[in-house]
Amino acid sequence: MDVFEAVQKRHSIRAYEPTPIPEEKLRKVLEAARMAPSAGNIQPWHFVVVKDREKRETLAKGGRYARFLAESPIVIVGCGDQEASSNWYTVDVAIAMQNMVLTATGEGLGTCWVASFSEDRVKSLLKIPDNLRVVALMALGYQREKLDIGAKVLHFVRRKKKLEKIIGFDEYGKNLALASL
Numbered sequence: 001m002d003v004f005e006a007v008q009k010r011h012s013i014r015a016y017e018p019t020p021i022p023e024e025k026l027r028k029v030l031e032a033a034r035m036a037p038s039a040g041n042i043q044p045w046h047f048v049v050v051k052d053r054e055k056r057e058t059l060a061k062g063g064r065y066a067r068f069l070a071e072s073p074i075v076i077v078g079c080g081d082q083e084a085s086s087n088w089y090t091v092d093v094a095i096a097m098q099n100m101v102l103t104a105t106g107e108g109l110g111t112c113w114v115a116s117f118s119e120d121r122v123k124s125l126l127k128i129p130d131n132l133r134v135v136a137l138m139a140l141g142y143q144r145e146k147l148d149i150g151a152k153v154l155h156f157v158r159r160k161k162k163l164e165k166i167i168g169f170d171e172y173g174k175n176l177a178l179a180s181l
Helices: 002-009 023-034 055-062 090-105 119-126 149-157
Strands: 045-050 074-081 111-113 132-141
Touching: 002 090, 023 045, 023 090, 045 055, 045 090, 055 074, 055 119, 074 090, 090 111, 090 132, 119 132
Parallel strands: none
Antiparallel strands: 045 074, 074 132, 111 132
């Protein structure tokens, strides 16, 4: 699968099989994060890979939109070092996590970003030091087929915006014919 195909196929998965992820696939996903670019090549990230069921269940209870974390076999907690890169750690961690998302998609795995969490609770549970900030949580696993009417309706009503709606050439709102690209 090429990168653009992974971008097109990727969608948020909120139902997971209990099947363990093979170590070689997990390592490849984590390696994709390590290879991400960062401002000044500081690499201000640290990722906590949570496999422990009780910890995943605690993380799932910590946010309104995080319940499915309990059933994903792995939760990856993306942290940024605010002392190493106070201005850019959030962007750098997000880029690294997106690398993981696309690599996971290419490996036949599902993911879902989670921003619904109590940072203090996550840090306490996982013993994350003070200099690190929790940027996002990410479920990782094999998709469980589930009829999700709410998601289907949402994606029907709120489709991806057309390219012309999100691009301005040389200034905001200046839309040139995309055919000339």
